[in-house]
Amino acid sequence: MCGANETPKKPTKTPQKRPTRKPSAPPSYVPHCAHYVSYVLTVLDRLVPAGTRCALIGAPLNSNVGDSAIWLGQRALLDALGADVRYACDLMSYDAGQLAACLPDGPIMLTGGGTLGDLWEASQLLREQVLRDFPDRRIVQLPQSVHFTDHANLTRARRVFDAHPDLTLLLRDRHSLHRCRAVFEAPSLLAPDLAFAVPPDALIGGTVAHDVIWLAREDKESAKGPPAGRGTARKERGGPYVFDWTREGEDTDWRRAKEALWRSRARALCRAASGDPPGAVPALLAAYDGLACLQLARGCRLLAAGRVTVTDRLHGHVLALLLGLPHVLLADRYGKARSYWDTWTTHRPPTTAWAWTEAEARQRAGALLAGLRPERRGA
Structure with missing residues (x-):
């Protein structure tokens, strides 16, 4: 991502199985913000053991730079933990069948940010849909802030959240943490914003x-x-x-680079829709990472x-x-x-x-x- 070097992965000795992904070297980080990275790694280490195969839901396609920073921080942390992202999607491309094909078992990670609630309806509705679609999976909500303005929306969210037997909520501020512990049955933990892990x-x-x-x-x-x-x-x-x-x-070169990455995303989604969802994932992740790097x-x-x-x-x-x-x-x-x-x-x-x-x-x-x-x- 953004030119960051990745530690080479050693090949497995068992050709019938895909190699278990080992943790990379400790993530690079900005030294004066290292304590934030250490904190979130400690929290995630209990939820994402080394070699975990997972899905990552909610890649940003918008122009909000903060969402791109969160995405790149998430990717760096999951890489450092040795997690293997087998499925990824944005708000417009989620497909439960493709997720199941790419990841028959394993946890689903919901991207962090400030969308848990009803301020940004599309993100919340996708979150609830994933919970309904995969009641048998561990689902981890990466660090979010929480705000509901309508009690009916909160009631609906509580019904969906509480029905899931293996949901963990990570909250990025104490107000959101206390709110979720008071409202939802799911375990709620405090963790800093994942943008601090941007390489x-x-x-x-x-x-x-x-x-x-x-x-x-x-x-x-x-x-x-x-x-x-x-x-x-x-x-x-x-x-x-x-x-x-x-x-x-209006930077022409910047816009051309963005358009090229959007075309890469489109080609990857076409490949997934044509019957090869697992084969599309590397190109799709590369497009998401590239778009995030441009915005950041x-x-x-x-x-x-x-x-x-x-x-x-x-x-x-x-x-x-x-x-x-x-x-x-x-x-x-x-x-x-x-x-x-x-x-x-x-x-x-x-x-x-x-x-x-x-x-x-x-x-x-x-x-x-x-x-x-x-x-x-x-x-």
Whole structure:
């Protein structure tokens, strides 16, 4: 993935069986975030023993950079644990019959993120469908945040979750953990966001072009919208450069690379539909990994363009931590960012700050900018 080297796998001595996949060397990670990786490896090690053959549901096809970071972190961690991904799909390509053909037995891993609940209906409905389709499999929900706005949706989810005899929920903040333990019967465990396991060589740098950039949500999780109003990226007079990374740019080479990967995905899905689901998996995983790498590199370049970043996106915060960039994390609409901050960022670096309001965010960004070394300030 993204140029990361993989440890060669030794051939098996029994030709009748596919070789058991051994754990790779310990995963590479950003040193100052190593404790997050160690924590999640400890949790997953009990759920995914070495050599486990599994399915991975929910590859991202959207332009949200955070989802791509999670995907690449998941892939790196499963590789480090020696897991063998025998089936993968995105929101549009799930097929229970193909999953069963590729993986007659073994656990099913549901991708992490912030979609457990009813804010993002398509992801939740897929999650519930997988649980209904495979009542005889172990299913592991990788680290998620939880939020339900409609009690009827929560009731439906509880009915599906509680009916499954072997479901484990991993939650990435204490609020979500306590919520799930109060509502669902499935074991619930705390684990950090898997984006912290993104390999360092996937974290691309960029050129500083602005004093302050503002990565502001333009979706239903935004508290008030960008400080300069919703819409395309823009530079305020005397203020920050405002954008949301879900808006892809017009870089021709980048778009050609993305289109080529979409074609690879389409060819792999055609092969699966033509009667060879197992044979399609390597090409499909390569397409998913490539798309995630493209989006992550774009997001890293956007963040690196500012001497200081303000964001209400949780993964703006996570990637800024990984990249060592000064930044301010701002409250979102549903409290997801603050819950994560309270759970994991207690020992944050001094170049990281929290803000409840836009005015407070501007003040803290200004203080961070003033405190930077002259070369970082551009003086």
